[in-house]
Amino acid sequence: MHLHKYEKIWLTFGIVCLVAFLSIVGVNAFAQDHTPAGGMHTIDPEKVRETAPFNEPGVKQLDDDTYQATIIASAFAYDGGQTLQVPAGKEIIFKLTSTDVVHSFTIDNTNVNMMVVPGQVTTKSYTFKEPGKYLIICNEYCGTGHHYMYTEIEVTE
């Protein structure tokens, strides 16, 4: 098997780029804690409202710099307690689950893009940089009302 000299140059360049991409996202994810939404906690999808923390959906302050937002997704709405309101510059831990089909919880103009799967609890930590009213939409098809499934989160100073 003979490789042309230029092909060697090209493949070397390509592989170096791929390794660089992987290293950049790897360091950013694991060393700087920017892993995507996930989590290994399970829950009975029929008993969501009886199971903590989903028995009390809403925003709760955990300590000075951390808040937890517990939200339930169902066709075709989100239940996050009264109104979703969190401060900018603090770590917000979003915790979601679904009582029926798969949904998403996607906050526009942020990196929060979580799949919400029945039987599982999805977690994502995010710190808002700017205050404002952010649109939240479901971007995973969940039924006829899918395009009406949205809400808003208010980020305060």
Add this chain to the structure above:
Amino acid sequence: MTKKKQEHEENLKGTLISVFFVGFVIVAMWVAVYLMYLSQ
């Protein structure tokens, strides 16, 4: 032997430049989205 091979290696300079154009597209698009990721 290696010398001889070199001589016979055909001229594929245009190919090299073309694939590097592909490489440029890959890197440019990736970096753009990565910067967007960092900014939001």
Add this chain to the structure above:
Amino acid sequence: MLAAADRKLALWNIGVAYTAFLIGTLAGLLQVFIRNDRLELPAWLDYYQILTAHGVLLALIFTTFFIFAFFISGMSKSLGTFGPKVLLWNWIGFVVMLTGTVLATVMIVIGEASVLYTFYAPLMASPWYYVGLALFVVGSWIMGFALVGHYMKWKKANRGELSPLFAFMTVTTIVLWVIACLGVVATVLFQYIPWAFGWVDTINVELSRTLFWYFGHPLVYFWLLPAYMAWYTVVPKILGVPVFSDSLARLAFVLFILFSIPVGFHHQLMEPGISDFWKFLQVVLTFMVIIPSLMTAFSMFANFERAGRKNGGKGLFGWFTKLPWKDLRFTSIFIAMAFFIPGGAGGIINASFQLNEIVHNTLWIVGHFHITVGTPVAMTFMGLTYWLIPYLTGRKFSNTMKKLGFIQIGLWSVGMLLMSTAQHILGLLGAPRRTAYSGYNGHESALEWFDGILTNHVTMAVGGSILFLSAMLLLYIVIMSAFVSPKAVEPDEFVEFPLAESDKRATPKFLENWWLWIGMAFLLIIIAYAIPIAQMIQHAPPGSRGFITW
């Protein structure tokens, strides 16, 4: 010319493929207008029903039937006429596949299966939808095995010889397909069907998603490899050069068997139930599968440069102007390849772990697969269609047809450029995919999606309309070539099957050692999947009952 029986088989496959293409592209046209709020559907028709039809008919049915038509013609051409057994099993497979297709399509049309082509549980379609999909896959296996049987007969008759490149690549693609389908067959047979018929009450959702995506990623390589086959074996012939490197072509293909399967988690990066470690491991494996495509890029440009220089092209880029641009068979596939440059680059972004947060389930993804499967693959198939149908029917391909063909690919290119660019940018702005028109109560983020310059739903609709026009023109050419154009009489009126010479003297024999590659593929699959799947089963939450939310 091929034996009449083999041609008939291939033509029937093409017939089904383009029937699906007709309905599928019509659905596409409706979609772009609905998303732009320019069309309201009657009460009995739903956006998501149309979208299910579009995904199933174009991504599964059109592609698979066309791929088999191409395989059948090329295998008969390069290994000889099919024996009676090979023919019989091909027909059986074809009928099973067609039965599954019709069953699934009927379920979509009567509104019992608006679950999209990914049918994520616990959305529960009619059980017959899943039965239809299962039959479709089983039928494709039967056809695949029949073709492998034809190959084995040739191998027996030519002991110790490497098979022709086309046959090698066909077998590679079938091997990939069979291993890939194990996942979807497992979930459909053991999870969805018992659950949808009510034999069991609940389903393990995360497991079903994982088994689906174990299949879902190699599925895209099942579309891509036949296009690559055309790029490797057909294009050089049109250019008048031999295959650039037989051994590298084969190496690229076996790398696809190894690395296109243990990577499905890159579609599940945003979801719970899979730990970051396993997600990232599969991200790394995904990056491995980029390498054979980098090799392919080099081979393609090398073909062009060689051919152009042979035609007298001078200097660094003189060869480029000397390519056979007036040859529809070449230009169509060249454009297809060009679209794959941003298409592939976008794929690297999608697979880059947390970068997926920016694009996951946004219109970017829709833009992405229309410039991977929707153009590089589909337009390569168009480029093949122009000569394959006349070749199979023995009809002429007139100059008028050629001109129409150029208009057709031109329209497709412009339409796709508009539609996919708009979709990519809209996706970066956050507009979701798989979503009917919604103003989100006039939220300003959503309003943005409708009034950029290039980046709005109008551009998408204009692009979609041009695409539809192109699709109809193509169908006209298909019908003409299949039934109407005059039969070729003079020798120079016959259309040929362009298949390049491939010098396999320097090709190492181990490349055709299938057990080696299949064994390594399973090893990688076990490494990537065994532990996370075992965890999903052991630590499964109580399952989900079915929901019909449409």
